Amino acid sequence: MMRQAHKRSKLKTRAVVAAAALLLGGGGTAIVADYASAGAGRDVSAGGDGHSSHAAGAQAAGAATTISCPDVGDRLRDVPAPARTEVSQGLSQLDAQVARAYGRMAESKPEAVLGDLQRERTQTIGKISDSLRAAGTADSSPGGLKALSGCRTSQVSTAAADDSSRPLSSRLGDQGMPGGPSRADFADIRNAPAAKGTPAAARGGSTGTFTTVCGRNENGHFNPDNVIVTPGVRNGAHHMHDYVGNKSTDAFSTDASLAAAGTTCTNGDKSTHYWPVLRVLDGKAAPDARAPGGGHDGNMGTILRPASVTLQFRGSPVAKVTAMPRFLRIITGDAKALTNGTANANASWSCVGFENRQLKDKYPICPNGADVVRTFAFQNCWDGRDTDSANHRTHVAFARADGSCPRGFRAIPQLVQRITYDVPARVPFAVDSFPEQLHKPVTDHGDFINVMPDALMSRAADCINTGRTC
Structure with a gap:
């Protein structure tokens, strides 16, 4: 690996x-x-x-x-x-x-x-x-x-977006604001396209779900490391990450240290879940205004704690799922999508009550004070051999449009991280990013290391394969 x-x-x-x-x-x-x-x-x-x-x-x-x-x-x-x-x-x-x-x-x-x-x-x-x-x-x-x-x-x-984003002018004005996005980076969720439906479950599919509850980072576990992509390097991500689950995760974590650590999850799951923090651009000096991953790397504003975090594993519409191997590493989305292109971009943005509509390259303008929703659906097919790969992508894959896995891959429980935020009214927001990625919503991404005890992962797979809600 x-x-x-x-x-x-x-x-x-x-x-x-x-x-x-x-x-x-x-x-x-x-x-x-x-x-x-x-x-x-x-x-x-x-x-x-x-x-x-x-x-x-x-x-x-x-x-x-x-x-x-x-x-x-x-x-x-x-x-x-x-x-x-x-x-x-x-x-x-x-x-x-x-x-x-x-x-x-x-x-x-x-x-x-x-x-x-x-x-x-x-x-x-x-x-x-x-x-x-x-x-x-x-x-x-x-x-x-x-x-x-x-x-x-x-x-x-940086031209203004179309008329669908005009309501944002009350929050940003036509010129944007220092440290925050312009109106062109936002869109009214009510004008977003309807999300594509998922394939109907067929005989032999797996329709259950398994949810692990790990809190919403009440512990204040933040760092700008990325143990999957940049192990052994402080500030390897150049942006701050929010963590739930494993309490020890940082640049120097190993499989052994993760397995030995405590967890915020209520069921003994020691897995690591992390994503770039969301900041409100309120003009206030954040505690990390001069720190690596924060203002040192152009990430300004007050970090928002999630209002809720849901970590759910789902099945395949056409096959039973195989339990994930322990220490499997998966990244969904691309932190460099602005310059790499959108082939690996995968985050979705929406609002509570409007999740039948999703945005990929815009931040949502939510009506009636509805919370902002970030969703990361992870790859749900595995090559059956490796827990990681040289580019951290080729050992896993997304299912085809019909729900089947590509040749040589098998279905595994699909992790879906859903994070909501109560964003203050009339205040713009943005995700942390590498300096040259300009805080674009399309660069959003989620990371996961499976550190479930094998017995717990087997239980999760059995729950999913037998159609139960656990």
């Missing part, structure tokens, strides 16, 4: 904010937050493999610029054990280089920044490739990993 590591040099909050302010087009009086959803386009590039940016090309005033690079970690499929440490260190350096380059955009020409970034990435990717060859595995990316060294800047439109 290969895990990435990630570390970046210190980047002061004012540098991140200043960079975003300067990158805003049309004068950029609204800093950091006046940006909208992603489309396609590019501005300036340096080398690369023809990688396509997915940030919107702004044709007029009202645009922000971000840096888009091919995701090297996502291209890895096989990392032998002898190479894992060096490859992980290299991947962490690539993330740190992008963060530093993004900060430099405020004071240097984009062409110069991208040129320096490409030279750094070429050297680091070369070391990753050398590690793979020394371990007896050539990198499998077309043209080699070195073809992924080039990055480009991409413009993101």
